[in-house]
Amino acid sequence: MTRIISVKPLTREAFAPFGDVVEAKDADSFPINNGTTERFHDLAKIDTSMEDGQTIVSIARSQPFSLPLPIKMMERHPLGSQIFMPMSGKPFLVIVAQANSDGLPGEPVGFLAGGQQGINYARNTWHHPMIALEAVSDFLVIDRGGEGNNLEEYFFEGKEYIVNDAA
Amino acid sequence: MTRIISVKPLTREAFAPFGDVVEAKDADSFPINNGTTERFHDLAKIDTSMEDGQTIVSIARSQPFSLPLPIKMMERHPLGSQIFMPMSGKPFLVIVAQANSDGLPGEPVGFLAGGQQGINYARNTWHHPMIALEAVSDFLVIDRGGEGNNLEEYFFEGKEYIVNDAA
Numbered sequence: 001m002t003r004i005i006s007v008k009p010l011t012r013e014a015f016a017p018f019g020d021v022v023e024a025k026d027a028d029s030f031p032i033n034n035g036t037t038e039r040f041h042d043l044a045k046i047d048t049s050m051e052d053g054q055t056i057v058s059i060a061r062s063q064p065f066s067l068p069l070p071i072k073m074m075e076r077h078p079l080g081s082q083i084f085m086p087m088s089g090k091p092f093l094v095i096v097a098q099a100n101s102d103g104l105p106g107e108p109v110g111f112l113a114g115g116q117q118g119i120n121y122a123r124n125t126w127h128h129p130m131i132a133l134e135a136v137s138d139f140l141v142i143d144r145g146g147e148g149n150n151l152e153e154y155f156f157e158g159k160e161y162i163v164n165d166a167a
Numbered sequence: 168m169t170r171i172i173s174v175k176p177l178t179r180e181a182f183a184p185f186g187d188v189v190e191a192k193d194a195d196s197f198p199i200n201n202g203t204t205e206r207f208h209d210l211a212k213i214d215t216s217m218e219d220g221q222t223i224v225s226i227a228r229s230q231p232f233s234l235p236l237p238i239k240m241m242e243r244h245p246l247g248s249q250i251f252m253p254m255s256g257k258p259f260l261v262i263v264a265q266a267n268s269d270g271l272p273g274e275p276v277g278f279l280a281g282g283q284q285g286i287n288y289a290r291n292t293w294h295h296p297m298i299a300l301e302a303v304s305d306f307l308v309i310d311r312g313g314e315g316n317n318l319e320e321y322f323f324e325g326k327e328y329i330v331n332d333a334a
Contacts, residue, residue: 024226033296040226055222059191059207085307089255129200140252140307
């Protein structure tokens with residue numbers, strides 16, 4: 001039986017079990033540069049130092065997917081958090097799951113991120129690889145560099161998940 | 168006498184004395200996520216750990232300036248590097264200076280950053296506060312959080328600098 005993954009708008013509150021939403025909206029801020037710039041300060045918990053890890057900055061260029069999209073696997077990073085920030089103002093789809101009692105992904109849930117919203121997957125959060133929607137999309141990535149095995153993958157077997165639409 | 172600051176296109180080579188250019192163009196990359204995403208890897212030297220500093224992520228929302236613009240001061244951060252990455256694909260103006268033998272800013276130089284280019288000011292690089300050009304512009308900022316005095320400012324006296332145009 002195929003289960004349909006529900007997709008909600010991305011908000012800090014709804015995403016809190018999975019990490020941070022990186023956006024200016026409703027964030028604390030203060031003026032800098034003689035008032036010509038407003039700084040929305042310290043928006044995510046960067047957690048990259050395990051096993052001598054370092055914080056690194058990269059760009060991910062993602063091909064767009066069309067819906068409906070089957071969700072066949074998820075991944076997580078046991079050694080570090082991971083921020084994806086859209087560089088071109090385009091919305092994208094985020095699929096995450098809380099771990100079940102065996103540490104494997106539970107029921108996946110979906111969030112539609114607006115083009116001015118980034119996400120920070122907390123360390124060890126199960127998530128699907130990037131799902132750009134409209135066009136090839138660049139994201140600034142802030143995650144962990146260093147030695148050690150920082151990738152776990154899980155392929156769903158005996159369960160079929162699908163995202164029908166992003167609304 | 169007023170001196171006119173020359174503005175060049177932003178390239179890695181020309182900006183190297185001041186820090187990094189964060190862009191996918193001409194960067195090393197490899198495929199991830201089963202080939203659906205290309206990762207341009209480790210594009211900047213994050214240097215935020217002095218005096219127990221941490222790497223933090225913020226958003227800077229900058230009001231646009233119009234040209235010609237007098238450049239009356241510069242600042243630098245003795246404890247940390249600082250990345251600004253445009254979130255809305257708009258160009259911006261970067262004014263930097265190498266330190267002279269007294270540690271004060273030498274002759275300022277200008278770079279026009281394209282909307283897909285970010286910059287990373289190396290620790291202690293003299294620079295002017297953000298200069299957005301076309302409209303109110305959001306930038307993702309990756310810099311240092313923590314105690315300690317991380318700001319030096321220098322106001323030019325007896326010298327007048329101006330940026331006439333960004334071309």
